[in-house]
Amino acid sequence: MYAADSAAWADAFGVHHSFLDRALQQRLRRLQDMEEELRSLYNAFKNAPDDELLLSIRSATRSMAQSVECLQIAIRQTSRGSA
Template sequence: MYTADSTAWAEAFGVHHGFVDRALQQRLRRLQDMEEELRALYAAFRDAPDDELLLSIRSATRSMTQAVECLQIAIRQISRGSA
């Protein structure tokens, strides 16, 4: 479910309506950084003898990638709504 309701986003982050884009961009950068860290962790553990650990890290990476994509879509929708 995606929403372009910038008022709801402003309330969710506790920012003024005019700062929603900045708040979303900051959080997007944080998510992207975390995604990159997860990828680095996976690479570091790639040869570990624990398959469950590797599957968990891969799953977390996929989930983080989805979160990044969802936030990017929300940002685009809000941008279109305010244009």
């Protein structure tokens, strides 16, 4: 990742560059917790008679999983950039 990208991430979270990894890791844990919560909700509603609700929750779960993956990639890239 380019230094400018790391700076942009640090700017986005309002942290000094030296605290970027910690800030990204905290956000990753929050996203992972939300992903787990969505999975839990899907399981709680899986027998509900509302197909649209189930599709929406399943779609949200997939989107959250993709968000987790994207942030993990960003963390790897910023780690390589600062090494």
